[in-house]
Ligand SMILES: Nc1ncnc2c1ncn2[C@@H]1O[C@H](COP(=O)(O)OP(=O)(O)O)[C@@H](O)[C@H]1O
């Protein structure tokens with residue numbers, strides 16, 4: 459983070475962004491690796507609490523892939539992921555319910571509460587928030603995995619209007635009531651588009667989108683839909699659904715998608731309140747970004 463020699467300059471600069479974003483919700487997706495580390499989780503929640511104290515409403519979508527991998531290991535269930543998405547049998551879906559809506563969400567709610575945020579836990583199943591159908595079998599049978607059909611953000615709007623911070627676990631449900639495991643990046647992007655937010659954040663363990671995943675200094679600070687095509691070869695594993703989701707959000711009207719490190723104590727604040735940012739900003743067309 460570039461720091462100003464004069465703290466009042468920094469304050470003036472931050473105030474510019476506070477005026478811009480006040481009252482306009484951000485959607486923030488927290489990845490499973492961050493959630494599994496209590497110190498990182500605490501640092502992220504502290505930064506989100508600061509945004510909220512500046513009257514920026516927040517909707518959180520959480521993952522939990524790493525935690526579910528560990529639980530499946532303990533239960534003797536095999537973990538299979540294809541292109542960053544989990545093949546989900548009935549026993550794996552049961553484990554996902556225990557992990558995502560149970561331990562992982564409750565630990566996150568506790569950290570948010572301690573940071574001063576009035577967080578309320580729900581999932582895409584609640585009040586028709588994320589409606590889906592079972593992903594059709596093609597080269598891969600993903601099992602009990604949902605493809606999103608529609609989002610009804612009414613329940614989120616009620617919570618935001620009441621001053622709460624909704625925290626959404628990565629499930630969706632069919633019209634017949636079948637709960638389906640659904641990638642958290644996908645859910646975050648669909649919710650961001652449905653709410654018409656300006657910014658969607660993905661909080662990760664890595665610094666952002668990297669040209670070379672083995673080289674943390676190869677950060678891509680800004681990319682648009684064209685640049686993403688050129689970077690296709692570098693986008694692997696869990697980054698694949700994230701970039702697909704980011705594209706979807708940008709095409710759905712979200713102005714910018716930010717990939718930000720949750721491993722650095724002030725990376726989220728730097729991304730929101732400084733001109734330089736800290737991670738990767740994705741936009742539809744870089745020629746339309748204000749200098
Ligand atoms: N080009 C890339 N830049 C950054 N990370 C990448 C890239 N390609 C693959 N990855 C991997 O994707 C991971 C992020 O996806 P994922 O594990 O699903 O994160 P999360 O659970 O936080 O959402 C990174 O930790 C990194 O290992």
Ligand SMILES: CC(=O)N[C@@H](CCC(=O)OP(=O)(O)O)C(=O)O
Nearest residue numbers: 490521522523543544640641642
């Ligand atoms: C279908 C599918 O892949 N669902 C994901 C949902 C959790 C998730 O997305 O967690 P992260 O954001 O931590 O990766 C899974 O089971 O891992």
